[in-house]
Every structure is written in structure tokens, then in C-alpha cells.
Amino acid sequence: MPIGDGIRRNIATVSQAERNRLRDAILALNQRLFPGSKNDPIPGGVSYWFKQDEIHDSTHVHFCPAFLPWHRELMNRFEAMLREIDPMLSLHYWNWTQDPQHLPDGEGGFINLFTPDFMGNAIGPGSSEIEIGDPWRTAGFYGGPGPFRDNTGNPAHPPQTVTRQVGVNASLVNPTDEQTLLSSPDFVAFDNQMEGFGVNLHGQGHGYIGGDLLNPHTSFRDPFVFQMHCNIDRLFAMWQRDQMHPERLDPAQLYKAQSTNQNGFENTKGGDRTTIDPPGVPQPGDNDVNSLAPWWGILSSLEPWAGPGNTAQTAATGIIQNVKSVRPWAPPENQQIVKDAKHPTVVAPADYDTFTQVHLPTKNSSFMTQGRFGSRGNFEMVVPRSSGGLAHFWRANDDPSLPWNGPRPFGSSDTYAAIALIQSNFTSSGHGAGNLEVVARTGNGLDFYWREDAAPFTWHDGAIAFESGVSGNPALIQGNFGVMGNFEMVVPLATGGLAHFWRVNDDPSLPWNGPIPFGSSDAYDAVALIQSNFSRPGNSHGNLELVARSGNRLDFYWREDAAPFTWHGPFIIETI
Ligand SMILES: [Cu+2]
Numbered sequence: 001m002p003i004g005d006g007i008r009r010n011i012a013t014v015s016q017a018e019r020n021r022l023r024d025a026i027l028a029l030n031q032r033l034f035p036g037s038k039n040d041p042i043p044g045g046v047s048y049w050f051k052q053d054e055i056h057d058s059t060h061v062h063f064c065p066a067f068l069p070w071h072r073e074l075m076n077r078f079e080a081m082l083r084e085i086d087p088m089l090s091l092h093y094w095n096w097t098q099d100p101q102h103l104p105d106g107e108g109g110f111i112n113l114f115t116p117d118f119m120g121n122a123i124g125p126g127s128s129e130i131e132i133g134d135p136w137r138t139a140g141f142y143g144g145p146g147p148f149r150d151n152t153g154n155p156a157h158p159p160q161t162v163t164r165q166v167g168v169n170a171s172l173v174n175p176t177d178e179q180t181l182l183s184s185p186d187f188v189a190f191d192n193q194m195e196g197f198g199v200n201l202h203g204q205g206h207g208y209i210g211g212d213l214l215n216p217h218t219s220f221r222d223p224f225v226f227q228m229h230c231n232i233d234r235l236f237a238m239w240q241r242d243q244m245h246p247e248r249l250d251p252a253q254l255y256k257a258q259s260t261n262q263n264g265f266e267n268t269k270g271g272d273r274t275t276i277d278p279p280g281v282p283q284p285g286d287n288d289v290n291s292l293a294p295w296w297g298i299l300s301s302l303e304p305w306a307g308p309g310n311t312a313q314t315a316a317t318g319i320i321q322n323v324k325s326v327r328p329w330a331p332p333e334n335q336q337i338v339k340d341a342k343h344p345t346v347v348a349p350a351d352y353d354t355f356t357q358v359h360l361p362t363k364n365s366s367f368m369t370q371g372r373f374g375s376r377g378n379f380e381m382v383v384p385r386s387s388g389g390l391a392h393f394w395r396a397n398d399d400p401s402l403p404w405n406g407p408r409p410f411g412s413s414d415t416y417a418a419i420a421l422i423q424s425n426f427t428s429s430g431h432g433a434g435n436l437e438v439v440a441r442t443g444n445g446l447d448f449y450w451r452e453d454a455a456p457f458t459w460h461d462g463a464i465a466f467e468s469g470v471s472g473n474p475a476l477i478q479g480n481f482g483v484m485g486n487f488e489m490v491v492p493l494a495t496g497g498l499a500h501f502w503r504v505n506d507d508p509s510l511p512w513n514g515p516i517p518f519g520s521s522d523a524y525d526a527v528a529l530i531q532s533n534f535s536r537p538g539n540s541h542g543n544l545e546l547v548a549r550s551g552n553r554l555d556f557y558w559r560e561d562a563a564p565f566t567w568h569g570p571f572i573i574e575t576i
Pocket of ligand 1: 206229
């Protein structure tokens with residue numbers, strides 16, 4: 001799996017090396033301090049890690065419409081902190097329908113997340129509650145001589161203990177309940193299934209881990225809470241990405257009837273939330289953090305980041321009492337940022353490995369693909385122009401009228417016959433959606449082009465002309481060999497048979513290798529190429545799989561994903 005591509009993945013399927021880097025980055029968060037002294041009126045000198053508990057404890061955004069967007073902001077900010085330590089990292093998730101002590105790693109093996117070199121202890125002797133232990137205790141995440149925040153209330157002090165009791169207080173989430181969640185017709189129904197008083201998958205996830213995760217006051221003292229809440233954000237993101245509901249990515253439409261709601265009892269409890277309190281009857285302590293009943297609405301500013309005082313919370317957004325001030329989003333640093341749940345950075349989901357759109361661009365090989373520009377992903381298409389050269393078209397999929405744009409001409413004036421287009425994880429802007437990469441056949445040769453992923457979106461001639469002697473269409477993918485993921489290309493040879501080329505993307509000079517000729521000596525005119533999840537046992541990459549057409553016959557080939565990388569075939573699929 002390419003590290004550094006920004007995608008949040010199932011934690012069990014990333015490499016051991018990446019899990020180690022994630023652990024080390026979390027440990028490093030406890031070595032970085034926010035400004036100030038712990039004796040200041042608003043305590044300073046709090047570590048980046050301890051800040052998480054302080055943030056969560058200052059606002060208590062639960063059982064109210066802001067639950068999902070507020071926790072998304074928390075996840076995004078935590079991931080940004082991890083990337084301050086290690087820019088290649090993403091915040092990955094635990095799939096809570098699967099045993100975290102026996103998770104399929106996607107390659108036929110199993111991973112236990114609760115070990116002393118990753119997340120610490122799961123459960124004690126006789127199924128008792130147990131301290132999370134190392135790697136956290138030695139790194140000062142809890143314990144020591146004191147004083148402890150449990151007694152002093154000072155967020156700069158460690159908690160006395162952090163514990164777990166995995167699998168005792170609740171069961172794993174049932175996939176059927178998760179399917180009901182993803183089928184929710186609107187935001188109120190989704191939120192209710194996630195954290196209402198019925199199924200309450202969020203509460204079930206906390207209950208399954210147990211120990212400090214049972215208590216909303218202490219949950220964010222356990223690093224594992226971020227892998228659990230990342231999964232909640234993933235499910236919210238998948239529900240938003242439903243192809244039939246593009247409005248769920250629109251800040252004005254996502255929250256439907258709740259979009260204009262202030263905080264406050266009468267306005268926030270939509271849907272079947274009537275079981276919390278009788279409708280229309282405010283209860284003592286409603287809208288008060290201290291009462292644990294702050295009913296944050298969609299118009300509420302996201303606290304504590306919006307800062308104290310009455311600029312972030314107004315009569316128009318509703319007022320929540322006793323929000324604690326948290327630095328640096330309070331004096332003297334005053335780094336407040338006022339956003340509400342409708343802010344585009346909150347509505348737009350992060351990329352997860354369970355979005356098919358994320359994977360299609362690199363697995364696809366054609367003159368058209370769905371890329372990652374825009375929140376839905378635009379369609380991108382490159383075709384030859386009859387007058388010579390190439391033309392790029394794209395469909396803007398965030399625009400309700402779905403307009404096709406282009407043509408944008410580029411390339412030499414040669415006459416091209418066949419094209420392969422992908423979006424890669426190279427980013428010319430350093431933080432964009434990914435460059436477009438094109439291989440185009442002209443006569444018996446191949447030209448290579450790429451396009452920047454930020455304005456002015458210039459097309460570049462890759463100045464690579466392959467040997468003559470090819471015909472038909474090239475098939476191009478970005479696979480997962482190497483850290484970046486090499487480009488793999490198969491193209492028919494004019495003299496018959498096929499040839500494999502690959503670009504070594506970890507080498508700064510980006511050298512193309514090949515051709516490796518293979519296959520029968522028949523003339524092929526069309527090929528399709530993927531990298532699959534078939535793999536030599538114990539290997540992690542995935543075979544290359546190829547279908548090639550010769551006249552009216554389809555041949556199948558595959559290539560091993562370990563040395564000596566032998567191509568096998570042809571296996572005749574069909575004569576059509
Ligand atoms: Cu939670």
C-alpha cells in the first residue's frame with residue numbers, strides 16, 4: 001500500500017512498518033508542548049497528546065446534531081498533528097465488526113492490535129480490567145508519581161491510570177446494524193443509529209473496548225479511541241458518498257431539516273430523539289457543559305477551537321454554558337478559528353480505502369477515468385484529435401448540470417491512435433489530488449505526458465519515446481511495487497506477442513524499464529491490465545492480470561508478484 005497518499009486505511013492492512021510509524025508519531029505527540037505554564041490561569045504547557053482529553057472534556061459533544069461533524073473536526077486536527085511529526089502518515093481506522101485481537105490483514109494472516117509494541121494491553125487475567133501498559137506507560141501517557149489530573153483538574157498532569165477491558169461489556173458491531181446505518185434516509189436517522197438511544201453503534205464501540213472508553217470524561221486518554229472514532233468518521237463519509245445522494249456532500253443540504261438549527265433543546269432533537277427528553281420541554285441543565293447536556297446544534301461554532309467569549313457563540317447560533325477555554329484557542333495565543341458544522345472542511349470527507357472512487361484511477365486503464373478532483377471526483381478523458389495531437393475533456397461532477405469541459409489541446413502534432421490515462425499519487429503542487437499521466441501510441445512508438453494537479457494545470461511532455469515496434473493500445477496502471485507504487489504498462493508488439501514495461505517511481509530519475517516480451521507470437525490489438533489481490537503466499541503485492549484480444553480470441557495472462565516475476569499464459573478465455 002502506498003504510504004503518503006493521504007488515504008485512511010483499515011489499520012490491519014497497512015504494513016508493520018507503517019503501524020510502527022503511527023505508534024511512534026503518537027508517542028512523539030506527548031513530547032511536544034503547547035505554549036505556557038501549567039500554572040497559568042488557563043493552563044499551558046500541555047502536551048499535544050494530553051490536549052486531546054482536554055479538548056474532548058471541555059465541550060462534551062454527544063447526543064446532539066453536532067456529534068458527527070464535531071468529531072470529524074477532532075479527527076482531522078489529530079491527523080494534522082500526526083503529520084507534523086511524520087508527513088507520510090494517515091490516521092487509519094479499526095473496523096469494529098472485526099475482533100481487534102484477530103484482524104484479517106488482507107494477505108491471509110491476522111493482526112492483534114493490542115500488543116506492547118502497538119496499542120498495549122486489551123484485557124487482564126480472568127477477563128478483568130487492565131491498564132493499557134506499554135508502549136504508553138513508559139512514555140508518560142499515564143501514571144508516575146503524580147500529581148494527577150483526576151485530582152488537580154489540570155490538563156497538563158497525566159491521568160493516574162488508563163484501562164481497557166476488551167470484549168466484556170459489549171459485543172462487536174453487527175454488520176447488519178452497520179448496513180442499517182448506511183441505509184439511513186437522512187442525517188437525523190444516521191445520527192440516531194450512530195449515537196441515539198436505540199442501537200447506538202458509537203456507544204457499542206466504546207463499550208466493546210471498555211475501561212476508560214466507557215466514560216465520556218476519560219475516553220480520549222486512550223490512543224485507541226482515535227482508531228475507533230476514525231471508523232465512525234469513515235461510516236459517515238461512506239454514507240455521504242452514496243452515489244444516489246450527491247446532496248450529502250453539499251453543506252447546505254447535508255443536515256437537511258437541522259441545517260438551520262441553533263443549539264437548544266427544542267431545535268436540536270430531530271427525528272426520534274424524543275426519547276431523550278419529552279419534546280418541547282427543556283430539562284434542568286440543558287445547554288450546559290457542566291451538566292453533560294450541552295445540545296450542540298448545526299449552527300454552533302465548533303468549540304473549543306472557536307474560542308471563548310461571546311464572539312463564537314451568539315444568540316443566532318445559540319449559547320452553550322460553561323464551555324472551558326482551551327489554549328492555544330484562547331488568550332494569550334488567541335489562535336481561535338470560528339467554523340460551524342457546515343464549513344466545507346467539515347462537510348468534505350477524508351479519503352478512505354473503502355471508497356471505490358479512490359481506487360479506480362490507479363486500477364483503471366483506458367482513455368477515460370474518474371479521478372479525485374472535486375468532492376465527487378471528476379471524469380477525465382484524453383482522446384486523439386483527427387488533426388493531430390491530443391485533447392483533454394473533463395466532466396465537472398460537483399456541478400448539478402454535469403457539464404463536459406474541453407477540449408484542451410496538448411501534445412505534439414503527431415497522429416495518435418490509442419491512449420491510456422490514469423491519475424497517479426505524484427502531486428506537482430505537493431498537496432493536490434494527483435497528476436494525470438498519459439501514454440499515447442503514435443505509429444509504432446509511444447509518447448508519455450503528464451499534467452499538473454493545480455493551476456495552471458499545465459500538460460508536460462515526458463520526453464520519453466519508447467522503442468518503435470508497438471501496436472494496439474497500451475494499458476497503464478499504478479501498482480503497489482515500491483513505496484510510491486511503480487507504473488506498469490503492457491502493450492502489444494507489432495511483430496506479435498506482448499511487452500511489459502515498468503517505471504520505477506522511487507528512483508528520482510523515474511526510469512522506464514523493459515521491454516520484457518512475453519506471450520504467444522499472435523498479433524494482439526487490445527489489452528486490459530490490472531493488479532489483483534492474488535499473491536504468492538507470504539508476499540504482499542498482488543499479481544498482474546491481463547486480458548489480450550487477438551482477432552476474435554481473448555487470451556488471459558498473469559504475472560507472479562515475486563522474483564522471478566514469470567508471466568504465465570496464454571490461457572484462452574473465449575473465441576467470440
Ligand atoms: Cu466516542
